[in-house]
Each structure stands twice: as C-alpha cells, then as structure tokens.
Amino acid sequence: MGREEFRGDLLEAGILFDAGVEGLYLHSFFFESLVRSIEGLIVRSAKTPRERLLYFPPLMARSTLVATGYVRSFPNLIGSISSFTGGDRELRELSTELETGGEWTKLFTPIDLVTCSAACHSLYPLLSGQTLHEHGDIYEIQGTCFRHEPSPDVARMQSFRMRELVYMGDADGALRQRDSWLEFGRGLLRSLGLEVTVEEANDPFFGRTGRVLASGQRDKKLKFEICCAISSDAPGAIASGNYHEDHFGVSFNIRQRDGEPAHSACFGFGLERIALALIQAHGQSFDAWPTSVTDQLHITWAP
C-alpha cells in the first residue's frame, strides 16, 4: 500500500490523529510507547556514558541556527518563532485584526528562538571555545526537530524526534565513527525485522545553489542513509550517517588537541519513522509482533 493509504489506515485505527495541519499528528499511547521503546533500545545498545547523554528542548537560540549555516542552506525548512511584544495600543490593533480576519501576524515580531533543525545543532554551542580530548569525544543527544515540509506522506512529519550519536575530534576518527555507526544502526534495525539498505545520499539543499552543494556532498560521500520501505512506495531514510568535515568545528570554534578545528560526524535515528516502519512490517498491535522484536524493545503487552 502507498504511503497515503498507510496514513489513512493509521488514522482510522486511532494510532495517529490529524492535528489539523498537513504533516502534524497527535500520537496514541500505542505509537508513543513504541517511539519511547525504540529510544530505550538505542540507549541500551549504544552504551554512551551517562554524562554524555543530553536532551534538548524543542527550541534553540536563533544565533545557534545562524552559526550552523542552516539558514543559507535550508531556509525553506526553518521554523522561526515570533511573539507579541506590544502593549495596550498594539493589543487594540491586534484585536481588530483578529475580529476582521486580518493579518494579525504582522503584530508579531521574531524573537531570539527558533525550532530545532537537527539534534546535533543543539550540542555545538555547549562545546564552543573548547578543546576536545585527544581521541575525540562522543555525545548522544535527542529532542524534537521541526522541518517545514507539509506532506500527505505520513513518514514526512513536520515535527519529529531525532536521536543522534555525535563524534567530535579528528578527520579519520570522524569518518571511522560514522562508518561504524552505519553498521551499528543497520544491525540494530535489522534485528528488529526491518529490511534496510545503506545508500549514498545528499541533503535537500535549497535552490539552484543547493544543486552544487548536493553534488559536492555526494562526490565526497559525506552522507549515507539507512533506507526502508515504509509502504509500497520507494524506500525512504529512517536513519542517516553524516561526516561534516570541519564545518561545525570552524563555525563553533571547537578545537582538536593540536589547535586545528574539530571534524565531526553524526548518526541520527528518526524515531517516528522507525516506529512507522515497524508497524508496517509487524502490524498495528503488539500481540501480532514476533517476540524476538518485542523482547528487544522491552515491550510488555498483555493481549
């Protein structure tokens, strides 16, 4: 079944609920339990030391977004927060706009917060100005991201959770770690009964200039995706491994021991996408699932 049909199925079954904007959903207890179980499995399997586990709120500093370079590369995906900073006089104007169905948003101005574009972006400011340990440092970070991509494809949610493993250190270490995590991720997802493949990929850089950036990313083999058929439509990414060269090391002034800008790599799991892939593969109720899968996910579900 295609993704739109799959979406219809999930809404009818009460696994997801339409939140009134395309690509925005409320989650049932079943779906949310599954997402959190996947999170738990990754935590148990990656074994990152607790002091390197971080969770970020759904917003981040606007200055961080600018420093990542995301604004230039993916302006179309960004969520920028605006608030009302007026007083009584502006409130009167706001009320009039609301009553007449006018442009009330013109009375809102951008504030110093934006939505999170990618999990690792919230990490870099914490390391800014620091010198890393000799063999590099690994962090594991999770939070809610937003990408303005309204779509009837249920696997393309506008608001979604990403759990990322991030390495910061030298170039060889970053590439090795990315490749090691690709194997780790593939193994973990296969052990859940998912048929996945690893494919070269590029990010959706915006515009004509984006084509040049995308071709560069592919030529240098910086990005690989772990793909899975969530429906009969073409397989899509449910996780990805990325080598960033020294882009974030330079942007955030994070240094290696020898003073050179740090190189970095990340491996991100798309938690909702993995949940959807599992539901597609095993069914809409845990009692139908193989125990090899529910055991791994620590799901205890009495039929």
Place this chain on the structure above:
Amino acid sequence: MSSISTTIRSVIATHGQLMSDISGLKDSDDLYENGMTSHATVNVMLALEDTFDVEFPDAVLRRTSFQSIGTIQQLLESIGVQEPPE
C-alpha cells in the same frame, strides 16, 4: 591568457577564499585542493553568473563544473560566452 580566463581569475580571487594567491595557480589546478569550500564555490557560481550575465543550466550545477579555472572556462564557453562583458 584569454580575457575570459582573466575575468574568471578575478571572480575567484574575490569570492573563492583560496589559501593562496590565484596568480600562482595554473588553469588546471584543483581549486578545492587550494582551499575553496563548498560555500565559497556557491559564491563564485553566483558571481560568475552576475559578471558574465548568464544563468548556468541545472544540468551543470555540479561541484565538478567549478573544479578549476579551466573547467569554468569550458563551462562558460559551452553556454555561448565568447568574451567577458565590457
């Protein structure tokens, strides 16, 4: 050196953020190996379009198109540029 090449070199000198002086580079030298980053490449691309008053077709918007002064010159000639603008 052709005047197209001179103009290309001037654009790269301004926008390419190379590690070394462009006058020391041959037409065949790899610009990426001389420090041109992906974002500098994009700036060079836009500056070339402005300077030569052209728009590169989508099919050539690849990293390899901007690899050297030589490949950029070939690219411009392939879309009909015969001399730099006045």
